[in-house]
Amino acid sequence: MPFELTNRTALVTGGASGIGEAVCRIFSAAGARILIVDVDVTRAEALAAELPRAHALLCDIADEAAVKSLFADLQKLDILVNNAGIGLVGGIEQTELEDLQRLFRVNVEGMFLVTRAALPHLIASHGTIVNIGSVAGLIGVKKRFAYCATKGAVVAMTRQLAVDYPTGIRVNCICPATVDTPFVEGYLEKYHKHEKEKVRAELNQRQPIGRLGKPEEVAYMALYLASAEAAFVNGSVVTIDGGWTAA
Numbered sequence: 641m642p643f644e645l646t647n648r649t650a651l652v653t654g655g656a657s658g659i660g661e662a663v664c665r666i667f668s669a670a671g672a673r674i675l676i677v678d679v680d681v682t683r684a685e686a687l688a689a690e691l692p693r694a695h696a697l698l699c700d701i702a703d704e705a706a707v708k709s710l711f712a713d714l715q716k717l718d719i720l721v722n723n724a725g726i727g728l729v730g731g732i733e734q735t736e737l738e739d740l741q742r743l744f745r746v747n748v749e750g751m752f753l754v755t756r757a758a759l760p761h762l763i764a765s766h767g768t769i770v771n772i773g774s775v776a777g778l779i780g781v782k783k784r785f786a787y788c789a790t791k792g793a794v795v796a797m798t799r800q801l802a803v804d805y806p807t808g809i810r811v812n813c814i815c816p817a818t819v820d821t822p823f824v825e826g827y828l829e830k831y832h833k834h835e836k837e838k839v840r841a842e843l844n845q846r847q848p849i850g851r852l853g854k855p856e857e858v859a860y861m862a863l864y865l866a867s868a869e870a871a872f873v874n875g876s877v878v879t880i881d882g883g884w885t886a887a
Contacts, residue, residue: 643867644670644868645672645863645867649717650667650672650673650717651677651719651720651721652677652721652723653699653750653751653754654725656680656684658822659723659821662858663858663862664676665687665859672718675695675714676694676696677710679698681697707753708757714761717762717765719768720755720758720762720768722771724746727823727827728742728743728787729784730783748794751771752797767810768812771798771813772862773816775817776791778879795813799877802874811874811875812876812878814865814878815879816853816881817852819853819855819858820855858880861878
């Protein structure tokens with residue numbers, strides 16, 4: 641069968657919900673052993689209980705000591721999915737320095753810390769990295785100054801790693817448009833509590849295809865990139881955006 645991950649170990653950051661949860665479920669169905677890394681360990685443990693060969697691990701990826709501890713006893717790693725991330729609404733004039741720094745700590749420094757710690761294991765297994773970026777790293781999105789900046793960095797780091805390790809590992813990036821996840825629900829609750837359905841309709845129409853993406857759609861692309869069938873794909877930045885960046 642194509643896209644099998646039997647006998648491979650995958651670590652997914654932010655794996656307890658949204659795109660990360662979908663990745664864990666689909667990778668597990670493909671035969672992988674799953675390490676679900678999240679700050680919400682209760683939710684991660686609940687997901688791990690549903691999946692065969694899955695384990696929940698508590699870790700704040702922005703904490704260097706926590707990341708070192710996470711990898712201290714890890715024996716084997718074949719796939720790293722850097723999915724954990726946070727967002728912020730606001731243009732540059734509405735963005736405080738501490739908010740910008742918070743996004744960079746999680747979205748950029750966190751990815752750096754996890755990737756650096758995982759690298760020796762991935763080189764040993766000739767493994768692969770799948771970074772979850774965003775269309776916000778490729779185009780300007782209104783009122784998303786800090787988020788665009790961090791996701792642009794994710795795209796750049798993906799390409800740089802592929803250049804430095806062209807035969808040792810594979811590194812690719814998926815850039816989704818707006819995906820129907822708890823991330824979106826949190827945004828609606830925080831900023832549009834009294835007009836959720838109106839704003840949800842606007843979010844649907846932001847993609848030319850006329851709807852939000854589904855977490856599973858992103859996860860299946862991650863499955864392809866992590867599989868042996870994608871052996872010639874390296875340093876790629878792949879959109880899954882309902883036609884947004886084509887418009």
